[in-house]
Amino acid sequence: MSTSQVMWEGVAPTTQDPHEIGWYIESADEDVYGPVSRRTLRRFLAEDVISPNTLVRHCTQPEAVPAADQTFLKEKPPEAEGVEEASLFDAEHNSGALDEARGLVVGDRLAATWPKRTRDQEALAGDSLPCAWHNRPATLVCVRCHAPYCNKCRARPFGKQFFLCKRCQSGIHNRRFGALILDNLILIYLPTILVGVLLGALAESLDPKMTLLLNGLLNIVVLSLIFFRDSLFGGAGIGKRASGLRVVQARDGTSPLTFGQGILRWLSQFIPIFNLYDAIVPFRDPLFRRYGDRWAGTRVIDTEKKLQKDRAKIARRLFKKRGVQLPGQFGMTMEELARLS
Numbered sequence: 001m002s003t004s005q006v007m008w009e010g011v012a013p014t015t016q017d018p019h020e021i022g023w024y025i026e027s028a029d030e031d032v033y034g035p036v037s038r039r040t041l042r043r044f045l046a047e048d049v050i051s052p053n054t055l056v057r058h059c060t061q062p063e064a065v066p067a068a069d070q071t072f073l074k075e076k077p078p079e080a081e082g083v084e085e086a087s088l089f090d091a092e093h094n095s096g097a098l099d100e101a102r103g104l105v106v107g108d109r110l111a112a113t114w115p116k117r118t119r120d121q122e123a124l125a126g127d128s129l130p131c132a133w134h135n136r137p138a139t140l141v142c143v144r145c146h147a148p149y150c151n152k153c154r155a156r157p158f159g160k161q162f163f164l165c166k167r168c169q170s171g172i173h174n175r176r177f178g179a180l181i182l183d184n185l186i187l188i189y190l191p192t193i194l195v196g197v198l199l200g201a202l203a204e205s206l207d208p209k210m211t212l213l214l215n216g217l218l219n220i221v222v223l224s225l226i227f228f229r230d231s232l233f234g235g236a237g238i239g240k241r242a243s244g245l246r247v248v249q250a251r252d253g254t255s256p257l258t259f260g261q262g263i264l265r266w267l268s269q270f271i272p273i274f275n276l277y278d279a280i281v282p283f284r285d286p287l288f289r290r291y292g293d294r295w296a297g298t299r300v301i302d303t304e305k306k307l308q309k310d311r312a313k314i315a316r317r318l319f320k321k322r323g324v325q326l327p328g329q330f331g332m333t334m335e336e337l338a339r340l341s
């Protein structure tokens with residue numbers, strides 16, 4: 001029995017569809033409009049503001065596809081829907097007409113129709129799903145924590161289409177920063193101090209050349225620890241492990257990074273000043289990449305345990321405070337998100 005069947009039979013009447021909100025529309029003029037609710041999207045289609053082959057993307061999906069091919073738009077709520085719309089999506093019986101319509105209709109009237117005022121834009125975006133944190137309609141759904149969230153909870157700048165809510169976007173960034181500091185403390189300062197103390201104690205009996213050699217060795221050990229700290233321990237060094245993070249290859253989104261990638265992604269950290277800039281870049285990147293991650297083809301994502309824990313927390317909050325339940329699985333996984341470029 002599928003989730004939708006359960007929903008229809010009223011076994012879980014509070015389960016709501018996350019696809020009710022959070023749609024982006026890619027206009028023929030290359031601008032992206034949205035987010036809008038599914039209701040707005042259907043109205044736009046009915047009023048020819050957009051055409052069946054206008055590209056639309058749900059905020060939890062990786063790619064935009066023609067509105068006519070969007071399965072989530074085809075799913076009908078139990079209440080009666082317009083007959084016109086139903087025939088538009090009824091590809092089986094109407095494929096010829098649809099193809100014809102696609103061939104003819106290429107443009108859209110978004111530029112002329114899209115409201116200028118923020119409040120009017122928000123009215124197009126909200127429906128019955130509430131924000132997990134604010135007492136107002138949600139406009140998007142977070143790929144990471146699965147929370148529906150309002151415009152107050154959107155990561156900025158608004159022009160970028162973030163996959164994560166502001167909390168998750170900054171949360172991942174802060175945890176990475178914390179992991180970096182922890183790693184620096186444990187892998188650089190701690191050994192340096194320990195060896196420093198040891199050398200100091202042995203200074204009397206040691207040859208100065210020997211001291212120099214030991215210092216050099218220490219530098220090599222510390223450097224390789226920093227370079228390989230994540231790849232040595234299956235994708236997560238001490239700091240990342242403590243923060244519930246792991247480094248994966250963007251190639252498949254699951255394999256831990258290689259030694260080579262460990263070096264590449266840390267090169268940027270050895271360029272003075274740029275390293276500071278690079279450390280805060282993930283905050284504003286929808287795929288939360290440092291430049292090091294771009295060069296090495298790596299992504300930093302949650303460990304499965306941390307992810308499930310945070311999702312469960314949000315699900316409890318939604319149910320208790322808003323009486324809302326979302327399906328356990330929807331949208332792309334974090335691994336799929338890690339594969340995007």
Ligand SMILES: [Zn+2]
Nearest residue numbers: 142145165168
């Ligand atoms: Zn989130």
Ligand SMILES: [Zn+2]
Nearest residue numbers: 131134150153
């Ligand atoms: Zn909010």
